[in-house]
Amino acid sequence: NAxxxxxxxxxxxxxGQSMTLQCAQDMNHNSMYWYRQxxxxxxxxxxxxxxxxxxxxxxxxxxxxxxxxxxxxxxxRLESAAPSQTSVYFCASSTTAKETQYFGPGTxxxxx
Amino acid sequence: xxxxxxxxxxxSVPEGAIVSLNCTYSNSAFQYFMWYRQYSRKGPELLMYTxxxxxxxxxxxxAQVDKSSKYISLFIRDSQPSDSATYLCAMFNSGGSxxxxxxxxxxxxxxxx
Numbered sequence: 684n685a686x687x688x689x690x691x692x693x694x695x696x697x698x699g700q701s702m703t704l705q706c707a708q709d710m711n712h713n714s715m716y717w718y719r720q721x722x723x724x725x726x727x728x729x730x731x732x733x734x735x736x737x738x739x740x741x742x743x744x745x746x747x748x749x750x751x752x753x754x755x756x757x758x759x760r761l762e763s764a765a766p767s768q769t770s771v772y773f774c775a776s777s778t779t780a781k782e783t784q785y786f787g788p789g790t791x792x793x794x795x
Numbered sequence: 796x797x798x799x800x801x802x803x804x805x806x807s808v809p810e811g812a813i814v815s816l817n818c819t820y821s822n823s824a825f826q827y828f829m830w831y832r833q834y835s836r837k838g839p840e841l842l843m844y845t846x847x848x849x850x851x852x853x854x855x856x857x858a859q860v861d862k863s864s865k866y867i868s869l870f871i872r873d874s875q876p877s878d879s880a881t882y883l884c885a886m887f888n889s890g891g892s893x894x895x896x897x898x899x900x901x902x903x904x905x906x907x908x
Contacts, residue, residue, distance in 0.1 A: 687838075723803075725900035726839070726883070741895075773838055781887075783829065784896055786838035 685709055687787035689774050695793045696764045704759040704790050706774030714780045715757035716741075717749060719770040720789075726773070732757055733780045764794045798822050801884055801899030810908050814871040818884035818899045821865065825886040825897075828860050830869045833881045833901065842882075843869065874906045 690705045708715065717729040718741075728741030730749040738749050746768060748760045757776075761768060771791050775784040801818045808814055816830075827846055831839035843858040845851045845867075851858045857870040867886075871878055884899040 723900065726898045728895065783841055783844055785841065786831075788838045789836075 687774055687776055687785055689772075689787040689790050691790060692788070693791045693793075695795065696761075697795055698765060700764050701760065701762050702764065702792075703761075704772055704774075704792075705756070706758065706787060707756045708774075708776040708785075708787075709755065710776060710778075710785065711754070712776035712778055712785075713754070714777045714782075714784075715751065716775040716777075716784060717747070717757070717759045718773045718775065719743065719768075720773060721770050729759065729772075731780075761792075764792075766794045768792065769794045798897050799884065799886065799899045802902055803900055805903040805905060807905045807907060808874055810874060810876060810906055812874050812906070814869075814874050814878070814904060814906075816869040816871075816882050816884075816902050816904070818867050818886075819865055820867070820886060820897075822886075822888070822897075823862075823865065824888040826888050827886060828858070828867050829885040829896075830856075830858055831883040831885060831898075833883060835880070839883055874904075876906050876908050879905045 687708045713734045716731040718726045727743050732738045732751040735754045750758045774787040777784045799820045830843040832842045833839040845858045848862045855872045859868040881901040881903050883901040887896045
């Protein structure tokens with residue numbers, strides 16, 4: 684039981700490049716989330732998926748898109764990376780949207 | 796006023812000390828309260844989860860919620876160097892935008908041997 688896994692662990696991009704961050708959970712959770720964590724800003728919700736087939740914007744969605752591929756997988760896409768998107772990205776999941784969230788190990792992204 | 800306020804520290808204590816970590820909040824609708832621990836370069840992991848006012852104990856950790864004062868605390872007894880981490884409080888309500896887990900910014904704790 685791996686919990687929440689994220690790939691890649693670390694990525695360097697140039698401004699304007701695109702990439703997709705992958706997240707998968709094996710806990711049969713219905714809800715999944717993407718956060719970014721920046722120094723002094725705490726954890727901020729980018730997008731979430733309350734259940735398979737639904738996605739909604741969080742606090743800081745601009746510049747990102749998401750896909751809930753199936754119940755296990757939730758990906759985050761940066762279409763045209765900007766230096767302001769340099770951050771640590773965490774995926775999380777929960778049984779339902781009202782339950783405790785469990786986090787993955789994070790992806791460190793550096794945009795030059 | 797921010798919804799959740801947490802003193803960022805850093806907090807440095809000797810091994811064996813009692814540690815008190817605190818958060819205040821402004822939204823009286825919050826009903827569920829959590830503490831996460833985050834080691835350096837790792838994801839947050841759930842430490843304690845409480846509902847409504849009162850205390851909850853788990854080993855060396857005690858979570859306390861005072862809804863009348865909108866104040867939550869995490870106490871660590873007999874602190875160990877392995878407790879060195881950032882501690883994040885988090886909370887949400889059961890109705891309305893139930894996806895929204897609101898986090899404090901975290902307190903960095905160092906326990907010195």
